[in-house]
Amino acid sequence: MKRGLLKLIALIIAASLTAAGCTPKETSGSGSRIAIAEQYGLAYAPLQIVKELKLLEKNLPGTVVEWKQLGNTAAIREAMLAGEVDAGFMAIPPFLIGWDKGMPWKIACGLSKSPVGLVTNREEIRSLRDFGDKDRIAVPQPGSVQHILLSMACEKELGDPHKLDNQLVTLAHPEGMSALLSGRDITAHFTAPPYLMKELAEPGMHEVLNGRQAMGGDFTFIAGVTTAAFHDKDPRAYKAFVRSIQEAIDYINNNREKAAAILAEAYKMPEAELLSYLLMEDAAYTTVVEGIEPFAQFMERNGYISKVPGELNEIVWEDVHDENP
């Protein structure tokens, strides 16, 4: 009996050590497979073009491309940590949180700038000052770009970045929109396209704050991030990945109507509506990365991350264009 037990324990330990031996999954990008994670929204539009025009397959013949649409940045980060995903798309603040915690990853390219805004259903609210104790503001997650932007605005306008923290409600974009429109639970929603336009199109809704006001300038909304493993082990695949994104962005910028047709299909939106979005002043697709510095400064100052990057190459791979060197 005792002997049996010991054997069993030995077996378990041996098994776990063997399991530990084969490091998390076979890292891909070795020419055969590349896994990319994205979220839902118009800010990810170039990725739809990469898919539709099969740009990755063209730039990296013989590769199987695996697309994953995940619900939030934390899931993307965990998948990348587990080695299941090579490249993920996300906003700068969640990227910085991961970097700060030691995630082996860097930014490979920008993807989009996007209008974001705080929409309220209360007529009398004209600025952050007008929010009372009873008001509830929905953001997708703590630490999300929406949350950080709101905190930045609070710091600027109210002198305290955490002023509204106790009034935040966490809701994914679709639930946030329905809660705001039904006038229940929340009185304001910090969101992005297409939800932003849909909400503003409803009667009684108006924008209190937009992203540019909060940040005090332009910034990259979504950026492409790849793991060190992917970047280091297969430079050819990495280069092909960045090139494909660049080509997709060029395609959108040079063929708006055609792009709108492809995207309307992918997003199940009327073509005209999509085109008008592509033409919006605040919406832009570019691989240039903007706004890392102010985000990092603010987040470090307020304890969301413990340090700011000393050198730019700590957080971006070699060939990335940055506007604030």
Place this chain on the structure above:
Amino acid sequence: MSEKLRVSGINKYYYKNGERFKVLDSISFTAGSGEVLCLLGPSGCGKSTLLRLICGLDEPEDGLVRLDGKAVSCPSPAAVMIFQEFGQLFPWRTVLDNVIYPMRVNGIGRSEAERKQTAETWLVRVGLEGFFHVFPHTLSGGMKQKAALARALALEPSLLLMDEPFGSLDALTREGLQRLLLQIREETGSTILFVTHDIQEALTLGDRILVMGKEPGRILKVLENSVKKTGKRSNQEKSALYDVIHNLLGTV
């Protein structure tokens, strides 16, 4: 001897497999104040059913039960029942609290202290001194029935209904409790309706013995218990009465 209990013209039916059958057939009898009346009959003849009717736990289809001249319609502690089951004490109350609780419910005693004292007196009387603060499950069967007796007596009921209370006890313990019951009856003058299927027990306890027959449950005969009245005088007389009852029951 004034009349304590009058049972008149009782018919009671039950349903078995959807069919109505008569359990009790025109039962009538009386019990005098201070009397011990034994209900003797074979198992299943309706003794418990009759006791439940007298207690008000159930209602007859026909007939009436009068206790102290008043018709019985719902259970009340005027007629307190002691069951055969040892589980009749509330397991979550101590022995003492089992006695106090029904007194409290019925507002007997002017204060909690007075109730406690009465309860203790009765527990001592039945021989349970030293067991006030234990829980019932630690008591033997005989002690549990003693506690149930003390609990009933503390309520000063007009009528004590006992449904084969000693039926599950060993012979020695049963005799002890029979003696105790008779002594207490002497002291208090309680009126007792005592159910048994044991002829010997009926002869020991009953002033009168009501012999019941089966299917439907009915009264076969009411006998004066000359043996008890005259004390343990003659074994012959005793066995003669025993034979009479035995024959009565045997003819059923």
Place this chain on the structure above:
Amino acid sequence: MMRIHKSIWFVLFLSLWELLARSGRFSPLVFPPLAAVFKALFHALASGELLQETGFSILLILEGLLVGAVLALLLGMASSLSPLLRSFTEALAALAHPLPGIALLPVIILWLGTGRASILFIIIHSVLWPMLLNVMTGFRAVPKVLAETGRNFGVRGARLFLEVYVPASLPYLLAGLRIAWARAWRALISAEMIFGAVGGKGGLGWYIFKQRVFMDTAGMFSALIVIILIGILVEEVIFERVEAATIRKWGMTDQ
């Protein structure tokens, strides 16, 4: 003896953990060393944040347990009064009992929104049905002789239920409460992880989610430790003591 056995496994498990964490094969973001976990636990407790979130969760579950148990008792009483009510309650319980609270989430959000009320609703749902089934079984299992003794003593109505039926069916009620607690506690943590914070506080589930978002793996594990500890405290200490002080003391355990 049982306890010694359990703790041996426990120590073995922790050692294995530390071994794996130190083997260097896993990133500390996946497998934080124990020291990091306990440090995170200490900091979270010292800052008061973890305690506040724990308090929030405990208060919610106590409220839910109380409301659920009282409702179950009331429904149980009602259904033992009339066969019609009984069949109604039984049908209702049969429908609702198998539904995990979390599965009701989308509907609850539609009806009640995403506030505290919704979580409370889920807890009550988790508590009510197993409690009700046990209340009904327990009431039915009350020995006839006890019920009739009570009635004989003139105990009636609500008093008969509270002073005879409830204590007499306590083994069933406590068993029901154990199931209810386990279900409610799991439902609560899951719901908190989904609902997020309202007014800055969101309970232990929310705390875990927040640590996840900020990628504090050690912090996540520290909250898991609190959840485990509370589970052990309630199931092995509180329920044990309550049972020892009631049904076991009264000799009602082998009914």
